[in-house]
Amino acid sequence: MGDLVQLKSFGLTEGEVLGALGRVKVRDVDYADLYFESCVSESVSMEESLVKRATKSVSQGVGVRATAGEKTGFAYSDELTKKDLELAADTARYIANSPGGTHAVPVPVHQRPSRDLYPVDRARAEVATAERVALLNAIDAEARRSDPRIKNVMASFNTEYKVVMVATSDGTLIGDVQPLSRLQVTCIAEENGQRQAGSFGGGGRVGFEFYYEGDRYLRFAREAAREAILNLSAVEAPAGVMPVVLGGGWPGILLHEAIGHGLEADFNRKKTSAFSNLLGKRVASDVCTIVDDGTLPGRRGSLNMDDEGTTTGRTMLIERGILRGYITDKLNARLMGIPLTGNGRRESYQSVVLPRMTNTFMLAGTSDPEEIIRSVDRGLYAVSFGGGQVDITNGKFVFSASEAYLIEGGKITRPVKGATLIGSGPEILTKVSMVGHDLKLDEGIGTCGKEGQSVPVGVGLPTIRIDEITVGGTQR
Amino acid sequence: MNQQIQQRDGYSQLALDLLGKAKRGGATEADIIIADGETFSVQVRLGAVDRLTKAREKRLGLRVFVGKRSASTSTSDFSAESLDQLVAETCTLARAVVEDPVSGLPAADQMAGERPDLDLYDSTRLNTEQQIELAKRVEAAAMSTDERVTNSEGGDFDSSSGRVVLGNSHGFLGEYQSSSFSMSVSPIATDPVTGAMQRDSWYDVRRKFAKLDSPEMVGLEAARRTVRKLGARKVSTQRVPVVFDPETAGSLMGNLCSAVSGYALYKGASFLAGQLDKPLAPDYVTVYDDGRVVGGLGSRPFDGEGLPTRKTTVVERGRLKSYLLDTYSGRKLGLASTGNASRSVGENPSVGPTNFYLAPGTKTAQDIIKTVKQGLYVTDLIGFGINMVTGDYSRGASGFWIEGGELAYPVEEITIAGNLKDMFAGIEMIGSDLVLRGRIASPTVKITEMMVAGN
Structure with missing residues (x-):
């Protein structure tokens, strides 16, 4: 025992952790946990061909939580002394009307996650700033070389190295090391006084070498440049209801916004989701099967364990059109009496755990992607999106295309700019009539916001046809 | 109190020590x-405590220049050895980037120089029971006025206070304290016929506890905003006048604010690049950025670089008069800072x-709506469909359809589209109903015409 490396890195003994846990797990507290986190974030960025900004930030702290019935008490501290732990424990247990004191908690079983989905060799300081600078300089050169109309290139490389340890009143003491990085490129193109931007990026729980595999970093640069140049010739988007074909990969943000959030257990327990009470019911056409999977190696949304120490898994959300399950954390799984899926996540020690998605995607179907395009007489083909948002309660969602084309007579014709898609989550998947065999996961850029907390996520999608959706452009 | 003063002096001393070490x-x-x-x-939900959160935190950010190279770092660990390491690492990092x-x-x-007291701090401290009571009252008010309000995402009451110490190697050392108190509630209403749900929310936030609206006023407004959305439908695709309520008009001001930010401008990433002194909107449009509003949520005596804040006329009688700048973006554009440096610890x-x-x-919202025969009154906007470059x-959008100068029925699942340049040029009327309930605010605004996409 006592061999959990994280204990040492937080400068704590098992006795101190158990002491604090015993102080918060009073009689009427159903569950308590302590989440220790230390995080080093580094960023270098470039613009005007100069890598002129570098930042580094270090944070460390503990979040202490107690739940009793539906109530949650939560406190956090950036000091890890015994006194600070006790103070946080006393605050957290305030929600339970039990007398204070020291209570017995089960001696935890020290655990390490049963697998490592993201073994990273060169995540941190081993990669000298000079190497990161060289990466960004090469991106600048590649983007400018690809087209003389590229007038500015902005690129940033961000890394995060997070060490976490969770001690729970149900007898677990477990730790994880969670690297994360992302390379983002934005190009500004200019022609005849008109300007357009294009962006591309990617990353994951990967090491520095990831960006050099198959010259990935150069591809990011070319893609950002290509999108900016393409948008120079884009025409105004149409307005009205029409069929829309979504390309594979990042357009999976549609599932994330329209469906995923509505299937998070907290909204369903509170019956504030448009999907409340629909388990076992049809919510999509039978070509749609959607999963949330935190176990994909190296992916941005993947985790060996969630932030409550639960091993992540693959959760069937919608199976051939039928709603099969919700995304849960411990609190909501217990209160709803449904399976724990390992989706309890938090932005940091300063935030409470919420049920959140990991990597959410639709499984491949049988249609040929080209045949899907050919099936549309007049519509929109959207291949990349800027972002999206959903109102959980009425189910309405919106997302904005950053690269889209008109489909006319079964052929992709002109690029369009400024197209927004708006629809209703519970309806949209019932209108999916074709699903391609080309499932693609996104490049690793997604960040999901909920209750002010941001967490990294992944999305994925094969090419799909939606028979009708409202496109919000400016042209009739 | 004594301890507080001591600690405050401690932070000033710490800042001076670290500046010396950096040198x-x-x-x-x-x-x-x-x-x-x-x-x-x-947070309370359905009358019971749902979540209590309490915390203290501290952070320190250091920015160094080695000649024309610079780097920034931050930490929450104030131990001497950690800070020594931070200083060394920051200098190393700065040497690794280009000039x-x-x-x-x-x-x-x-x-x-002068540091006016902008009345940003309230020493009122509420105990746990008082805060729970306020959160319960705001939710109860929202739940009890209309039987169609059937559920709630909760009532919240938050309080926070803090201080900022900023020092630099010119010998500047400044400090201010601030506080905020806020309350909000998100009721859910159910259509008694269709069972369809709608959610909305209302809030108030102030630097002074005593200035907050009563929980009952906030709750009633939340219920009113929620219930009126029941029965919302789509409308057909058409070009019509669009009236933005103060909340959504505020988001247009947010868009303007992003477009006049020096960073977007010098990168060529704003549609307002090169537009200084050119007409942007009709001559009855004037926009200010005022860092010296007494008790204002965005007020501060000095900015994130220690420069004095001030009142800047951004748009004067329709003409774009000033960008918002800090020292760096100002120098890039050949202009002086407007005292708008915003600084989160650890960032540039x-x-x-x-x-x-x-x-x-001068017009009331009702007067403005009355001028619209057929059009849209927008109360909610979602999504990120704004291209700042173009x-x-x-x-x-969702809101209400206007027919014959009256709000006829609620609408949803539609989009509104146009170009911000045309939208600002198309501002036809401005309401009298400005309330500074946040850093960015607007009265009701009517825009002559936009494309509404629906059925």
Whole structure:
């Protein structure tokens, strides 16, 4: 025992952790946990061909939580002394009307996650700033070389190295090391006084070498440049209801916004989701099967364990059109009496755990992607999106295309700019009539916001046809 | 209190010590920001406590310049050895990036001299029971006025206070305290016939506890905003006049604020690049950014670089008169800082608004709606469909259909689209109903015509 490396890195003994846990797990507290986190974030960025900004930030702290019935008490501290732990424990247990004191908690079983989905060799300081600078300089050169109309290139490389340890009143003491990085490129193109931007990026729980595999970093640069140049010739988007074909990969943000959030257990327990009470019911056409999977190696949304120490898994959300399950954390799984899926996540020690998605995607179907395009007489083909948002309660969602084309007579014709898609989550998947065999996961850029907390996520999608959706452009 | 003063002096001393260490470590210039604070938030749901959160936190950010090279770092660990390491690492990091000819602190003679008391701090401390009671009252008010309000995402009451110490190697050392109190509630209404649900929310936030609206007023407004959405439908695709309520008009001011940010401008990433002194909107449109509003949520005596804040006329009688700038973006554009450096600990300064608002007109919202035969009254916008480079605008909207000058029925699942340049030029009327309930605010605004996409 006592061999959990994280204990040492937080400068704590098992006795101190158990002491604090015993102080918060009073009689009427159903569950308590302590989440220790230390995080080093580094960023270098470039613009005007100069890598002129570098930042580094270090944070460390503990979040202490107690739940009793539906109530949650939560406190956090950036000091890890015994006194600070006790103070946080006393605050957290305030929600339970039990007398204070020291209570017995089960001696935890020290655990390490049963697998490592993201073994990273060169995540941190081993990669000298000079190497990161060289990466960004090469991106600048590649983007400018690809087209003389590229007038500015902005690129940033961000890394995060997070060490976490969770001690729970149900007898677990477990730790994880969670690297994360992302390379983002934005190009500004200019022609005849008109300007357009294009962006591309990617990353994951990967090491520095990831960006050099198959010259990935150069591809990011070319893609950002290509999108900016393409948008120079884009025409105004149409307005009205029409069929829309979504390309594979990042357009999976549609599932994330329209469906995923509505299937998070907290909204369903509170019956504030448009999907409340629909388990076992049809919510999509039978070509749609959607999963949330935190176990994909190296992916941005993947985790060996969630932030409550639960091993992540693959959760069937919608199976051939039928709603099969919700995304849960411990609190909501217990209160709803449904399976724990390992989706309890938090932005940091300063935030409470919420049920959140990991990597959410639709499984491949049988249609040929080209045949899907050919099936549309007049519509929109959207291949990349800027972002999206959903109102959980009425189910309405919106997302904005950053690269889209008109489909006319079964052929992709002109690029369009400024197209927004708006629809209703519970309806949209019932209108999916074709699903391609080309499932693609996104490049690793997604960040999901909920209750002010941001967490990294992944999305994925094969090419799909939606028979009708409202496109919000400016042209009739 | 004694302990507080001691600690405050402690932070000033810490800032001076670290600036000295940075100099000895090779920095030619440096600045340091130390922020600490405490927050307490209560959420109740359906009358019972759902979540209590309490915390204290502190953070320190250091920016050093080694000649024309610079780097920024931050930490929450204030131990001597950790801070020594931070200083050394920051200097090393700065040497690893390239020279940037315009980088550096503001000129020494520009630093804020007078530090007005802007009345940003309230020493009122609520105990746990008082805060729970306020959160319960705001939710109860929202739940009890209309039987169609059937559920709730909760009532919240938050309080926070903190202070900021900023020092630099010019010898500037400034400090201010601030506080905020806020309350909100998100009721859910159910259509008795169709069972369809709608959610909305209302809030108030102030620097002074005594200035907050009563929980009953906030709750009633939340219920009113929620219930009126029941029965919403789509409308057909058409071009019509669009009236933005103060909340959504505020988001247009937010878009303007992003477009006049020095960083977007010098990168060529704003549709307002090169538009200084050119007409942007009709002559009854005037927009201010005022960092010196007494008790304002965006007010501060000096900005994130220690420069004095001020009142800037951004748009004067329709003409774009000023960008919002910090020292760096100003130098890139050949202009002086407007005192809008916004600084989160550990980041380089960026540009942010203080209190940014559209000057009110004379008409009530009702007068404005009356002028519309057929059109849209927008109360909610969702999505991110704004291209700042071109001004192209397309967002999801909901609100009310206007027929014959009256709100006829609620609408949803539509988008409104246009270009921000045309939208600002198309501002036809401005309401009198400006309330500074945040850093960016607007009265009701009518835009002559936009594309509404629906059925």
